[in-house]
Amino acid sequence: MFDTLTETELHTLDHKLHNGGHACFEVGNTLAHVANERRAAGHGTLNDETDSAMWDERERWSGAMTELHQLAAEVRAIAAARRTDTANA
Helix, strand or coil: CCCCCCHHHHHHHHHHHHHHHHHHHHHHHHHHHHHHHHHHCCCCCCCCHHHHHHHHHHHHHHHHHHHHHHHHHHHHHHHHHHHHHHHHC
16 A cells, blocks of 8 residues: 555655554543543442443544554555665665
C-alpha cells in the first residue's frame, strides 16, 4: 500500500501515524482515569451503565491506537527495506 511513497513521505506518514496513535492512547487513558475516579467517589460500579460505556469506549480508542501503531510499523519496515536495498546496490 505504501510502496509508491518517497522516503520523506514515509517518514512523514510514520510520524503522523505515531502521533495519531498517541492521541488515541491519551483519550483512552482519560476515559479510564475518569471511570476510576467515578468508582472511587462511589458513583460508578461494575454494573453501572455510564461506567460500562466509558470502559467500552476506552477499548475502542485502544484498538484504534493499536491499528495506527501497526500501520506505522509497516511504514517503518518499508523504509528500512529500501535503505537495505540501497545499501546493497
